[in-house]
Amino acid sequence: MNIENSKAQLRKGILEFCVLALLKEEEAYPSDLLQSLKDAELIVVEGTLYPLLNRLKNSGLLTYRWEESKSGPPRKYYSLTETGKTFYNELATSWVELRNAVDKVIKENQSTKET
């Protein structure tokens, strides 16, 4: 088992969820998202994000509008659609459940070892 590989597997599963989470409150353009995702170490190479955004958009979870930029090419500002919001809420619920479950498993395991 390769640790980097396992870490990557964990990251990938939640990457979609985190992109939706970042767009939940306010719209953003990919470079903003990249900054947050890289800070959180959820993404290693930037290229990963674009196919992902495209997939989320094609499945109706995201939409975008163009905005001119003074300093570069026009930007695509992404935001959640109504479907995307519902989708996100469901994911968020199951994320909390999952996190609690995992925490519980880890904790129980530790306490049995201590006693």
Next chain:
Amino acid sequence: MKKTVQVNLSGQVFTIDDDAYDLLSVYLQKISRLYERSAGKDEILSDIESRIAELLLERVSDDRSVVTIKDVQEVTEIMGNPEQFEEDTMEEETAGSGYSSREYQGQKRLFRDPDSPMIGGVCSGIGYYFGIDPLWIRLAFAIALIFFGTGVLFYILLWIIIPEAKTTADKLAMRGEPVNIGSIGKSVEDELNNLGQRFSKGGQQFTSGAGTTISRGIDKFFNFMAELFRGFFYSPR
């Protein structure tokens, strides 16, 4: 002294060294090939181009207006190796994201088929490659043998040249199926099912639940057994 060219990336004009241009265009072609069959190919590509334009803009200034090969290397490093983001998508898809619109097809390659050979698996492999029943290829070889006598030589030559499909990945490539975790799993499962049919009576309990619960080590053991039994029980298709 270097020759420069002008490129337009997402409406931004860059003056770029000739060697840097070559590197960048190879990179973009790689991405383009990767998403060849994807519905969003053009869009993904233009989004990535737009990001590359942004990153390059950060690197040029009025004093230094020409994009060099070093700039391109830096930028492609940030964007990452196209294979790297392809792996991501493939694994996400096999994890069952049902709303994916992208279809990934494997590259077909010519192999000798060790699973259903008459002699060396050459005809069967060719049959897979062209998507036709190996019977017709065999017939063609037989006719070539009878009328010209060259069939044997030609067959032996192909036997030597064409590699045998040894691994599961090879076999998937032979059939033109994509090689990823899901398809390998399925292929292994198929092999186990075949094995069960060969056992016909005693082997039923072996296949029930195979591929779902049993661990990797047992998988390997069954594969080994399948290889062993194939020697005795194989039936030409």
